[in-house]
Amino acid sequence: MEKYLVGEFDNEYDLKDAVSAIRNDGFIIEDAYTPYGVHGLDNAMGLKPSRLAKVCFGFATLGLTVALWLQYLLSAVDWPINIGGRPWNSVPAFMPIAFEVTILFAGLGTVFSFFLWRKFKIAKRNYHPSFIATDNKFFVVIYKGEQRKPMSSAIEIIHQFHGKKVEA
């Protein structure tokens, strides 16, 4: 617990305001812990938008390509079979599957990437055995060191926003 300072709040608004203030004071916010996704906290913490959307697009493109290419390959090249007089490469008929596979690749790929980000384990580490951020409490974790101001000013801010410091 030496490396981190943990503050506890009762609602999202206090947490959000406190995080903004602490960050403005030059502290490094390691993380925040909340029972639900607090709207606007990402801006307060200064998090960059996720890259998952780009990943998703990549997988979708892959899915589309694979589906169209495979359907063409298997129906028209590998073993072309006359099916009801339809053209070998019946592109319109290949569209539904191409679409579904696109979605499948995009969805699964994105989820896979999401989990891959933390090696299939979402929790990085547990900072404190007693804090539980899944019920009604909100926490902020401040990294000690490299800060311009002393830690006490951070604790002050926490108190200012109706929070309290979590003791080790």
Next chain:
Amino acid sequence: MSDKIKNYYTSFEDSCSSDDCSCTDLPPVAEVEKTSGFTRRSFLKTAGFSFGALFVACTQAPVKKAIPFLIQPEEILPGKAIWYASTSNACEAGCAVHVKNRDGRPIKLEGNPEHPLNQGGLCSQCQASLIELYDSKRILHPLLNGEKSDWQTVDNKIIEKLKNSDKEIVLLTNTVSSPSSENIIGKFKRKYKNISHVQMDEYSYSAILDAHEKNYGKRFIPKYQFDKADLIVSIDADFLGTWISPIQFTKDFQKNRKLDSKNISKLIHIESHMSLTGAKADERIVLSPSEIIKFTKELDKGIQGELTENKYASKIANLLKHNKGKSLVVSGINDVRVQLLVNRINKKLGNINKTLNHKEVSKQYAGSDKDVKVFIEKINNGKIEGVIIAGVNPVYSLPNGKELSKKIKLLKLSVSITDNHNETSECCKIVAPDRHYLESWNDNEIVLGLLSMTQPVLQPFGKNRSLRMSINSWLGKSGNERDLIRNYWRGIFTSKVKTTQTFTRFWNNLVHDGFVKIKPISLKLNAFNDNRPQININKPKGLEYILYRTPQLAFGQHAENPWLQELPDPITKITWDNYVSISPEISKKYKLEKGDVIKIKSGNNTVQLPVFLQPGQQKNTISIALGYGRQGTERFHEIGPNWLEKKPTVEKGIPVGKSVSHFISENINFTGNITSIIKTGKTWNLAMTQTFDSLINPINTSPAIMPKRPFVQETTFKSYKKDPTSGKHHGHPVTTMWKDDHKYKGHHWGMALDISACTGCSSCVVSCQVENNVPVVGKDEVLRKRDMHWLRLDRYYSGKGENVDVSFQAMMCQHCDNAPCEPVCPVLATVHSTEGLNEQIYNRCVGTRFCANNCPYKVRRFNWFEYAREDVMENMVLNPDVTVRSRGVMEKCSMCIQRIQEARFEAKKNGKSIQDGDIQLACQQSCPADAIVFGDLNDPKSKISKLVNSGRHYKVLEELNVRPTVGYLTQVRNREEDSNKGNHHG
């Protein structure tokens, strides 16, 4: 073509010299009984044919054994079909057949194209008679008082009775058309003086014979030459369906119906109930039975130049007079007076020896009602001591059969020669089992001067013996059947056969070809003795009934044949039942609907049967099919798949349908008057394969722009001659946005069906069933609309009331080039071949049924269950070249792909390409009307290509752009104008 096939025929003659063909190393099949009855294994082992698969204790995979011959007969090659020429005995018509033998078992019958009578056609009964060979309920050993016995005991007993008889013993047989049998019966009569021979036909043609006796001094049936007649007037003679020799007549009839000739024959048919001939008739006149007799009388008056009031009679008489010598009047009424009138008319018209051949007369039927009547009287008066009954079932087929059976039971000697239990054999003390015709030797002189040969194509299953051999034993002689016949012919060879050949040569030809022309006996007829009968018909007060035979079951001879029972009646499309066909007028009068069970009373006779509303039925008549209610059909209780909601085809112990033999009049007349009709309040399900009769939409759901569907397109002969495309529905051109990726550069198989020629006889349906291992499913499944026939014969009525027209349209897979079934199958189980066939791959099919749903023609059949194949005996009829489909897969017409492949292999072997006509599909081969043509659409010289370009060719549902390769040729009727049908031009 014929030469090529001929090479296949190998007669048994070469290798067999003894009766049982035991010249090979095969033990007689009868040995098998000792082990465990007939199993596939023991049959294969003993009958000795290769590749019996048997599963021995398996470690990893089942071990399959292959058992070769010990000594392989030269002509037998496992896996290759051998064809034998023979003559069918399925009915008295005696059509010539080719029997396809594979690995020692006959698996298909086909008409012999060279035979002058049936000319390659074969009826449904004959096609189906094959399975009777493998009937596990056949009697395979003699029975004494119902107990299993042996020949020695039985023979001794019979001979003893024969020797010690002091009263008459009657040998009652069907018509004996075999010269050698006639000969041996003669010997029999000479040896045992008390024996008298009575011939009877179950369905009697006695009146024709008797009338000719009165007119010409000899009992004979002339050879009717429908091919030479320009005008045919048929007075209730269903010659295309059931009368005398329907296949021969259909072939002949079609010869004068070729549309490319200047004139075609015109058929006028007079009848009370709808028959196949009536369905095909150009003019159909509907009269009640009593009116028909009256009409005949009036017609005779008209022909003889007297005045007649009957408008039909005068009109037809005029027509006939215009066609003197080119017309033919026939009648199927078993009434001597009517037949005398018909003889008078034909004589007056000068048809004798022009359209009515008095030289090569038919010997198919010779039974005499008079003789039978005398026999019955004698037996009733106790003047008879014993009977030997062969080939007929009088207890069933005679009107007073029940009393007869009681009398027979009282006799000292009663012998029944039959190969299955029937009503007559039940009351006989001794049953001497007969052979199936595919197991026996026989000779037939069906028409004078034409000798047909029957030869065995496999070893007999049991210790059966034909009538000839039985009599031979009772004469105290031994020997085998073949030698008996051969020696008989050797004896009369020089006198009978006008040839320079040696006898061996003659005999070998006879066995090889199946028939040979011999010198006919000259009949020496008397000069025409005019005999005008006095007919006074009172108009009956009530309704009249007609008893008729259906083309599939005839008079019940084949009632135990599951194929025939499930074959829909060509007219009513009902399976597994007989019923009372009534006219809509009667239905209205008595408030009857389809399926209501009514009680019909005529004198003391009653019967309860469900009713069926038959379009085209004379308004004051009802008609009932004969041949049902046969003992032995109780067995069909078991038939069909067994499941939760299964209803048995027949209740336990109840036969299929009801017998109406007791309604036959004492004079063996098949009509009569009804005393009363009572509605019982019960209902009965009639299993129909087609419930909608008309191409006209049901009234309340009919769209204004399409009151009638244009699937059957028809015209008259006159319009056709003016414009070959007349009557055709002119659709809109179909366009496509896709480029054609699929050009058929090799063969492109196609088929054309001539609606105009098709008589609806349904022979093709059975032929297809036999060829392609189509299962029988039972009445309940048919009721549920799950019949399995690949080829269904759609029947449509047009017109109203009595005056309806009938069209038959054979509907099977149309092998569409743009098949709608194919793109919907997820697993590629139905795809297109490079030769334009729609292929169904059973082993790939998972059974989504999407293809069947998407088929506009609804010709796909699904295996709803694992259809019973437990009867190992009947399994031997299966075609080894066609997969037996398992449960859950789709099947349909494959265009007999196995035949196409066979022809391809043969062509390859000979280094040639397939020629037009090399491939004959099963349906096409059997068709007596030659209505089915198959061939290569890419070959401009093929018959099919010519038909496609003939102007008559159209495709059903062409507007869907599915591009079927099966097409139809317009219905052309030879009549003046088409009043009730306006052609729809879209």
Next chain:
Amino acid sequence: MDNVVNSIRDPQIFGNKSLTDVTEDVCNVMDRKPKKLWWIGIILSLSALLLGIVAVSYQIATGIGVWGLNKTVGWAFDITNFVFWVGIGHAGTLISAILFLFRQKWRTSINRSAEAMTIFAVICAGIFPIIHMGRPWFGFWALPYPNFRGPLWVNFRSPLAWDVFAISTYLIISATFWYIGMIPDFATVRDRAKNKMKKFIFGILSVGWNGSFKVWHRYEALYGILAGLATPLVVSVHTVVSFDFATSAIPGWHTTTFPPYFVAGAVFSGFAMVLSLMIIARKTLGLEEYITINHIENMTKVIIVTGGIVTLSYATEFFIAWYSGNGYEQFVFLNRALGPFSWAYWIMVGCNLITPQFFWFRKIRRNVLLVFILTIFVNIGMWFERFVIIVTSLHRDFLPSAWSTYSPTLVEISTLIGSFGLFFTLFLLFIKFFPMIAIGEVKSVLNYRGRGGK
């Protein structure tokens, strides 16, 4: 601004709940012994399921012949049930995905159970294409996998192959979406669980979730993406299902309006089913404060709209049949309304056209019992819609000689009952053992009216 708007609105959740209240209320359902009503429900569902299992086992052992199908009508109850259940499955994704994208906050109380319903409905639906095969044990042949047959692939042109892809994609994506949505709630359950077993199981399910906002940040991006993917997916799936019919050659099936018609119908029936279930669930589990009358009212409004589209579709079909000048097409529609199956047609019209009209009245919309009854009618009507489309089009198509009729057997009816048994069994187990309300999401809308909640 927020205050002005929000003050005139009802709160999303009634009863002034605190964050802990939400946790407790939802989790208590999982801890408490279930009510008597739940037990009755599960026993009924399990017996229905058992009946279905017996029926399907018998059918697979004996053959498709135990159904009332015939050579003309090759599909009836099987595919009707399939389309019906797929349709039901649509509301769930629609509520969770599309309403999420439209930022409809009222979805939070119902989206979890609606998604669960989707998955269970798709499972129910997915069973039918498999068991309707003649040889279901070879059903895997519909998948393109390398094999020793050449290799032989599948027919990518077949709508049934499309179905395989569409339904499995839909099931996978919906299940993923559902699971992803539940991870924070699993963590909540884990953290308050006393039972070790429960802690362990939910520990695994929650993959170590601890409320880290850095994870929340990415999690919300992922959730948004999945919602974005599920939306076109939900439309495409029923479009593909409608292709089963629309790409065929059979009049009455061969219709270009089918995709929108089917999608609207699916949403229509799905919302009705969600409503029925929610009404049962809130009653049996005492969740009236979470699933409020406002939720019910909102959903009835969606039913009015989709019901309107369905009505329009029915009218369009008839209009096009008349306008096309195609006799076969006209016949099929006349036959639908006046033929032997007209009773089914009029049940369909009665239930789907008339029922939604009651929802124009606010009093009815806010009467829970009436809404429940009416939604049941909508579901009956929508089942019959599929039945009418499938059976009436097939039983009289082109050739009169092949026309036939259809009546179901006991086995088919049992299978239908069994599918309901499976659905309700799964659903009842779900509401007992999983957080049936999205705790995290509800918490986020507690203060929707403004600051407060203390």
Next chain:
Amino acid sequence: MKDKLINNQLKLITTFVVIVGIGIIIKNSNIHFPGNFEGYEPKQPIAFSHQLHAGEMTIPCMYCHFGAEDSKHAGIPPANVCMNCHEFVNNNTNENKIAEKLGRKVEVSPEINKIYESFGTSEKNYEDKSPTEWVKIHNLPDFVFFSHKPHINAGIDCEKCHGDVASMTRVKQVNDLSMGWCLDCHRQDHESLNNTKERKSQLQDCATCHY
């Protein structure tokens, strides 16, 4: 961090190697997919050696399996074909050849004797006649139509499918007889086929084998 990356890559490579390895093992082992009986080499009732007859004596295949040219089945020779030679040859050991020369009694080989025994004691007695029950090696499912006739007439060597039987003492199935294996040839050009495009694709039609 770098270590971790390498570690991950190592894991990936290991997994890949293991999967490929398993594949190679399955391919080369005797593990077969269901329905594949490659390598089937059952014991036959008579220890007949193709190596001796077809190999050393160079008897052509079609001498015994004469059905192949004109039938679906190549056929197993009936005992009378065996007797064409074995009426005279009843032993193959050199000692007995010498013994024969010297006019001493020749011992009949027990295997050849089985042929004699199958004919039974006398011509008319059917009871003890028993054709040899050979074990069928090359089995195809019932839904596959295979005919030797077109293949032999196309000039395809027996060895192409049956392997080098002339070197086998006991006959063994050398190919898996799978549909893919059939198609390997049916997709190829063969000099004996008229090598037109249609002809080739016709051989790939489903109904070439399945009907």
